[in-house]
Amino acid sequence: xxxxxxxxxxxxxxxxxxxxxxxxxxxxxxxxxxxxxxxxxxxxxxxxxxxxxxxxxxxxxxxxxxxxxxxxxxxxxxxxxxxxxxxxxxxxxxxxxxxxxxxxxxxxxxxxxxxxxxxxxxxxxxxxxxxxxxxxxxxxxxxxxxxxxxxxxxxxxxxxxxxxxxxxxxxxxxxxxxxxxxxxxxxxxxxxxxxxxxxxxxxxxxxxxxxxxxxxxxxxxxxxxxxxxxxxxxxxxxxxxxxxxxxxxxxxxxxxxxxxxxxxxxxxxxxxxxxxxxxxxxxxxxxxx
Numbered sequence: 001x002x003x004x005x006x007x008x009x010x011x012x013x014x015x016x017x018x019x020x021x022x023x024x025x026x027x028x029x030x031x032x033x034x035x036x037x038x039x040x041x042x043x044x045x046x047x048x049x050x051x052x053x054x055x056x057x058x059x060x061x062x063x064x065x066x067x068x069x070x071x072x073x074x075x076x077x078x079x080x081x082x083x084x085x086x087x088x089x090x091x092x093x094x095x096x097x098x099x100x101x102x103x104x105x106x107x108x109x110x111x112x113x114x115x116x117x118x119x120x121x122x123x124x125x126x127x128x129x130x131x132x133x134x135x136x137x138x139x140x141x142x143x144x145x146x147x148x149x150x151x152x153x154x155x156x157x158x159x160x161x162x163x164x165x166x167x168x169x170x171x172x173x174x175x176x177x178x179x180x181x182x183x184x185x186x187x188x189x190x191x192x193x194x195x196x197x198x199x200x201x202x203x204x205x206x207x208x209x210x211x212x213x214x215x216x217x218x219x220x221x222x223x224x225x226x227x228x229x230x231x232x233x234x235x236x237x238x239x240x241x242x243x244x245x246x247x248x249x250x251x252x253x254x255x256x257x258x259x260x261x262x263x264x265x266x267x268x269x270x271x272x273x274x275x276x277x278x279x280x281x282x283x284x285x286x287x288x289x
Contacts, residue, residue, distance in 0.1 A: 012037060012038070012039050012040075012092065013037070013038050013040055014035040014036070014037055014038075015035055015036045015038060015055050015056065015057050015078070015081050016034065016035045016036075016055075016056045016057065017032065017033060017034065017035055017036050017056075017057045017059060017097075018056055018057065018058050018059070019032060019058075019059050019061055019099075020058045020059065020060055020061070021060040021061055021062035022061045022064075022101075023061070023062065023064070023101075024104070025103065025104055026064070026065075026066060026101045026102065026103065026104055027101070027102055027103075027104040027139075027140055027141050027178055028061070028099065028100070028101055028178070029100050029101070029102050029141050029178050030068075030098055030099055030100035032097060032099075033093075033094055033097065036057055036073060036077075036078070036091065036093075036094065037091075037092040037093050038078055038091055038092060039091075039092055055081045055082060056081055057077050057078065057080065057081045058080070058081075059071065059077065059097075061099065061101070064099065064101055065101070066101050066102065066103055067100070067101060068098060068099065068100045068101075069098070069099045069100075069101070070096055070097075070098055070099075071096060071097050071098075071099055072095065072096045073091055073094060073095055073096060073097070075091075078091065102141040102142060102143060103141070103142045104139060104140065104141065104142070105139070105140075105141075105142045105145050105146065106137055106138065106139045106145070107137070107138050107139075107145050107146070107148065108135050108136070108137050108138075109135060109136055109137075109138050109148055109149070109150055109151050110134060110135050110150050110151075111131045111133070111134055111135060111136060111150065111151055111152075111153065111171070111186055112150035112151065112152045112153065113129045113131060113152075113153050113188070114152045114153050114154075114155045114172075115129065115153060115154075115155060115156055115157065115158060115169070115188070116155075116157045116158070117129070117158050117161060117165070117190060118157070118158070118159045118160070118161065119160075119161045119162070119192055120160045120161060120162040122162075122194060122195055122228065123161060123162050123192055123193065123194050123195060124192070124193060124194075124195050124230040124267040124268075125161070125190060125191070125192055125267060126191035126192065126193055126230060126232070126267060127190070127191045129188055129189065129190045130188075130189045130190070131153070131186040131187065131188050131189075132186060132187045132189070133183060133186060134186075136151050136171065136181050136182055136183055136186075137181065137182035138151065138179055138180070138181050138182075139179065139180050139181075140177060140178050140179035140180065141177075141178055144177050144178070144179065145179070151171050151172070151173065151181070152171070152172045153169050153170070153171060153172065153186065153188070154169055154170045154171070154172055155172075156169060158190075161190070161192045162192065162194075163192055164189070164190065164191055164192050164193075165188065165189065165190040165192060166187065166188070166189050167187075167188045168185050168186070168187055168188070169185060169186060169187075169188045170184060170185045171183070171184060171185060171186065193230050193231055193232060194230075194231055195228040195229055195230055195231065195234075195269070196228070196229060196230075196231050196234045197226055197227065197228055197229075197271055198226070198227055198229055198234055198237065199224065199225070199226045200224065200225045200226075200227065200239055201224045202222040202224070203222055203223055203224070203225050203239055203244050204221065204222050204239075204244070205218060205220065205221055205222065205223060205244050205245065205246060205260070205278055206243055206244065206245040207245065207246070208245055208246065208247070208248045211248065214283070215282065215283055216252060216280050216281065216282055216283060217280075217281050217283055218246070218278050218279070218280055218281075219278060219279045219281065220275065220278065223244060223260075223275050225244060225262075225270065225272075226270070226271040226272050227242070227264070227268055227269065227270055227271060228268065228269045228270075228271055229267075229268050230267050230268075233267075237268070241265060241268075242262065242263060242264045242265070242268065243262070243263040244260060244261075244262055244263075245260070245261050245263070246258040246259065246260050246261060246277070246278050246280075247259050247260075247261050249280065252280065252282075253282070254281070254282040255279065255280070255281055255282070256279075256280050257277045257278070257279055257280070258277060258278055258280055259276065259277050260275070260276055260277055260278065
C-alpha cells in the first residue's frame with residue numbers, strides 16, 4: 001500500500017464552483033456550471049487527501065458591472081481551492097464562463113390566492129380566503145420584477161371542508177427567474193361553518209321580466225321552500241334575500257308548465273321546494289279568468 005500510494009497517477013477530479021461577492025445592486029441571471037473538471041497528476045496519498053478535503057473554487061464578482069462578461073478560468077483559481085501543490089494539473093472544462101449581470105430592484109406585490117375550496121355537504125364557506133402576509137417583497141432582475149403583478153399561492157385544492165381552515169401554503173416562484181422573496185409561504189385562513197335548515201311558507205313566485213300577467217296567469221302563485229343557511233345567518237335570513245321565479249317557456253300556449261328557478265346567495269342552498277314547476281294558463285279575454 002505504501003508503494004502504491006507513493007506512485008504518481010493521472011486522475012480527473014470535479015471541484016465545485018461558487019460565485020461570490022455579487023454587488024448588492026446587481027443580480028446574476030446567467031446559468032453557471034456547478035463544477036470545474038480538472039485533470040491532475042498526483043501521488044496516491046495526495047489523491048486520498050484530496051478526496052477527504054472539501055475543495056471549492058470561489059470566483060469573486062466584486063468588480064463586475066452590469067452587462068455580459070467572459071470570465072476565464074485560470075490556474076490561480078484552481079490553486080486557491082487546493083490545500084497543497086501538485087505535480088501538474090490541467091483544466092478540462094469549462095475554460096471560461098459567461099456572466100450576465102442585471103440591475104436588481106425590489107417591489108412589493110400582493111399575494112394571489114389560486115386555491116379552490118369545496119365545503120362538505122351541509123357546510124358553507126363564509127368569506128373570501130385571508131392570507132398573512134397579504135403582500136410580499138420581491139427582489140430580482142429589473143426586467144422580470146417590473147412585469148410581475150402578483151405572487152400566486154401553490155394551487156392546492158381543499159375539499160370536504162367542515163371546519164375553519166388554517167394552513168401554511170407555499171408561494172409559487174420559479175427558480176429560473178432568479179427571484180428572492182421576503183417570505184416563501186403564507187398563512188391561509190378560511191371561515192367555514194355548518195348550515196341549518198329553515199322553511200319559508202307562502203313564498204311568492206315572481207314572473208320573469210316582461211311576462212304579460214294580463215294575458216296569462218300562474219298557478220300556484222306561492223310555494224313553500226326549505227333552505228340550508230349558514231348557522232350564523234339563519235335567524236336574520238328572510239324572503240327578501242332570495243327569489244323564486246320560473247323559466248319563460250319557448251312557446252306560450254293556452255296551458256303550459258314552466259320549471260321553477262331559484263336565485264340564492266352563494267352560501268345558501270335549496271333542500272326542497274314542494275313543487276318544481278308552475279302551470280301557465282291563458283286568461284279568457286272576456287272574463288279575465
